[in-house]
Every structure is written in C-alpha cells, then in structure tokens.
Amino acid sequence: MATAEALDHVVRLVRDTFPRLQAAADRLHRHIGVTPAMRAVLEELLDGGPQTVPAIARSRSVSRQHIQSLADALAEAGLVHARPNPAHRRSPLLALSSRGRAVVAALRGAESPVLAELAAGFSADDIAATARTLSGLCAALDARRAAARRS
Amino acid sequence: MATAEALDHVVRLVRDTFPRLQAAADRLHRHIGVTPAMRAVLEELLDGGPQTVPAIARSRSVSRQHIQSLADALAEAGLVHARPNPAHRRSPLLALSSRGRAVVAALRGAESPVLAELAAGFSADDIAATARTLSGLCAALDARRAAARRS
DNA sequence: CCTGGTTTGACATATCCATTGTCAATTTGC
DNA sequence: GCAAATTGACAATGGATATGTCAAACCAGG
Incomplete structure (x- = not known):
C-alpha cells in the first residue's frame, strides 16, 4: 500500500505534466484549427460512435452546456453533423463527418512520431x-x- | 521500451485525471479563499524559499506576467510580502507571510486524510x-x- | 390519457488559467 | 560605458469550465 506522501507527489506531477502536454499539443491543434477540448469530443465520437451532447458530457464528467458549445463550434467547422435521433426528437445524435474523421487522423498522425520518440525513454x-x-x-x-x- | 500506443494511453489518462484533481481540490481552495494556481505559488515559496516573480515563472515554465498577477493577488490577500532584493532593486523577493504559511498548512492538512484514503488503493x-x-x-x-x- | 418530474437546447454570465504584446526602468555582460 | 537581456506594469485576448434560467420535449405513474 502506498503512502499519502507518495500519492501527493504523484498528484503534483500530474498537475505539472498536464500543462506541458497541453503546450506540446497546442501548436498542432492551432495549426489544424481545433482546440484540445474540441479534439476530445471528436475522439469520443470516434471511439464511442454517434452520441448526443448530454451523453458526451456525462462520459467526460463535464457540464452539458460546455459540450454543447464545443459541439456547435465543431458543427460550424463541418467536423461533425447532427443526424436525427430516433430516440429523442430534440436531441440529435452527433456524428463525425468525413472531414472530422480526417482531422482526428491528421492529429494522431502528427503526434505519433513524437510519442514514439518519447516512449523510447x-x-x-x-x-x-x-x-x-x-x-x-x-x-x-x-x-x-x-x-x-x-x- | 514502451510503445507509442501505451504512452498515448498514459497521456490521455493524464488529461482525464487532471480536471478531476482540480475539481476535488476546488471546494477546499474556494473555502480557504485561494485558487489552485495561487496555491502552487505558495508551495513554490515554501519549498524553494523567497524568490522573485520571474524565478517562480521560470521554475513552473509559465509566463512571468501570469505569476505576477497571482503574486499581486497573494500580496493583496496578505499571504506573501515583498522584501527588498539585495541583488535587484526593481525585482523584490516574495516571501510567505505567517498567514501564507498557515494557509498552506491548512490546505495540506485538509488534504492529507483524503490522500491517505486514496493511497490505500x-x-x-x-x-x-x-x-x-x-x-x-x-x-x-x-x-x-x-x-x-x-x- | 394527463400530469408531474426529468432531460434537453439555447442563451447569458462568470471565473480561472494562461498567453502575447508593449513600454519604460533596470540590470548585466562584454 | 553601452548594448542586450531582464523586469514590472498594464492591456487585451482566448480557452476551459461552471452556474443559472427558460421553454420545449420526453417519460413514467396513476
């Protein structure tokens, strides 16, 4: 069993690591025109299939309003589209468009050599x-x- | 040597973990009246001794302007005070006040039982x-x- | 059915973290 | 000494995220 001190150390490291990861990913995202939060939504749709806004929010434990605004931006950029939801008239299913799929693939493709290089350590x-x-x-x-x- | 895929998984976990840690810490900080970023500055001063604003910014790899604004808020709250810097007339050393020390102690004290509970897993x-x-x-x-x- | 509680979208507002840019004063290295 | 880097002060901006409210739609129990 681990000590509280050791876990505290890990917690601080997570806090240190996170902004560095964000910074490293940022240029890439900016270049492609999505923010990291938008990318997370795209990946959720890729991994989990078409979903409603509230479903994505629940799966990430964030407010549905926040996901809604990301989804609106993604729709405007043509990376996702709303398709009718047989189970709910007001709440459409969001699905990746082909451009959305291409964006995720581009992001992953650009990152993978960096990850491979880092992984060597x-x-x-x-x-x-x-x-x-x-x-x-x-x-x-x-x-x-x-x-x-x-x- | 690790694979890029495994490291990617870890990267995503860091991104998932971070906001959860923030949320868990947030109530506590709000209650005491400091933000997590302010707390990080306080801890830096506790661990590293009195430092100038740019030194703190460098140690955390963030912009000095950002640290400056946190430092201003901390000074206004009476948690740090500026003491003359023998090595630089314009750039004072920030030091924890006794109230600042008490705040860090209170935060750590409130967290430690939670950490211990989590660490058991x-x-x-x-x-x-x-x-x-x-x-x-x-x-x-x-x-x-x-x-x-x-x- | 219909009524009441829950989910949802739309919109508004607020907070915090962090960046970039600029200017003038200062410090420092050659 | 003088040029280059550092610093404080101020301003603007952006992104992630939370709340709160309202009206429409959905669902479940009588």
Missing part, C-alpha cells in the same frame, strides 16, 4: 503501472465526487 | 513507477520545448 512496465495508477485514481475520484454530490 | 511500486514516468515525461517535454524555442 520509458520501460513498458513503468508505463503500464502508470496507466493502472492513473485510471484507478480517476475512478476513485469519480466515486468520491459521486458520493459528495449525493450528500 | 494503490501499491507502493505502482506509485513509484508512476512518479518516475511522469517526472521523466515532464523533463522530456521541457527538453523538446526548449529545443523548439531555440529553432
């Missing part, structure tokens, strides 16, 4: 342990948050 | 591997950024 075991830790941490934080919300 | 080895990975990742990203800036 790490052992597969450490990376696997990191993934375990972070996904566990996400789950634990979600559970706490749900508990807090109920009370 | 992880093995010490995984946490150590995670810390290694993230600090390596930060260093690699800093190096890339420095290289990009020079060119």
